[in-house]
Amino acid sequence: MLAAFEGWNDACQSATNVIRHLLGRYEAREIRHISCDGYYDYQVSRPMLCRVTGRPRIIWPQTTFYEIALAPDLRIYAQLAPEPNYRWREYCRQSLHIADEFDVDRIVTLGSMYADCPHTRPLPIDVSHDLDECGRSCDCGANDGEDGYSGPVGIPTVLDDMAREQSFDTTSMWVSIPQYTGNDDCAPATLALLRRLGEEIGFDFDEGDLPSLADAWKAKASMLLRCSDQLADYVHHLEREWDRAEAARKAASADPTQAERLVREAEDFLKGL
Known part of the structure; x- marks a missing residue:
């Protein structure tokens, strides 16, 4: 099961856009939800007003689980949500209960972060399998050194930790994005995560228009340098x-x-x- 969360863990929406890309390229259906009640601060994760057939409707933040058919004999699950503000342990317990319900044995969390890296080189990808020997996962995109990462973590690391305690295999994947390029969608980062995910599960994903969007993003970033x-x-x-x-x-x-x-x-x- 893939899991990506909007907010602090999702620079330029690059991690959540991996799941949105899969939902747009493959047959997918919603299978479960986690209610927003008790998990969100609505001044941080605000409800959205949209209009359906001309009538206003309030859309509340919520967690949605999807089944995605990559091939006739290959299906994966995905969890997409804003990062919750409260009760992370209970939230993760609910998430893993749903994963267990569908016989998931591996949790793959996706994240993206701003870093000091150039847009003219391949964007760094950090992948860690399970947690390190000290019981920590790298949640900052930095390479594990002798002492590993110490510092604030987001919901992906908490989900990884609790999944490991419940005997799920876990993989954490983070992409770094040049901090000088702004916060618009970063297609190269989404594409890099998608390709590395394909390597991890042994599947060639349909990349759609991501390569052309990535080229356009790089051209725009290069324009900044000329200015x-x-x-x-x-x-x-x-x-x-x-x-x-x-x-x-x-x-x-x-x-x-x-x-x-x-x-x-x-x-x-x-x-x-």
């Missing part, structure tokens, strides 16, 4: 950092002991200070 020398210098700095990190990753992959040597050398240097 600001300061921003261009900043992005060039990010590119150099990205290229250096990529070169280091390739070197470490070619020689796995090299990374350990670098860590030991750095530790010896710090001890000598």
Whole structure:
């Protein structure tokens, strides 16, 4: 079951747009809901007014579960909702009860965050399977270091944690988005998550118009650089950092002991200070 939540965990709506994309490209049906009562602060997650056949109607924030038919013999489930404001433990218990009802054995949470990364390079994707040995999942999109991530978390991490306690397999997937590009929908981030999700479950998703939307988004971001020398210098700095990190990753992959040597050398240097 996929799970994505609007709000703090969903920069540029990139995570929730993965599920919306699947709902638009494949046969899908609503199978369950979680009532909004008791979970939302309506001054934060406000009800929406819409008109159906000319008549006004209030749409309250709610959680919807979908069944999505990817192929005749392959179906997945998806949970889409604004991040709740209250009673997270009870909310997650309800979510996992519904997952268990449909014999789900794996929970995949999706998230997106702003970060210092250039739009001219592949957007970073962080994937963690289950939680780390300290019982934490990376909820910030940062690579796990020796000590892992410590800090505020969102509902995806809480859902991961409680799912693991109930013997579900869990996977957390986060994409990083350049913070200088604004908060409009980021098609490259949605596309990156979709492709990585396909790798995780062994399925080639219909990408629809996401590639062309991603190209348009990159072209718009590049236009920003032509309008600001300061921003261009900043992005060039990010590119150099990205290229250096990529070169280091390739070197470490070619020689796995090299990374350990670098860590030991750095530790010896710090001890000598």
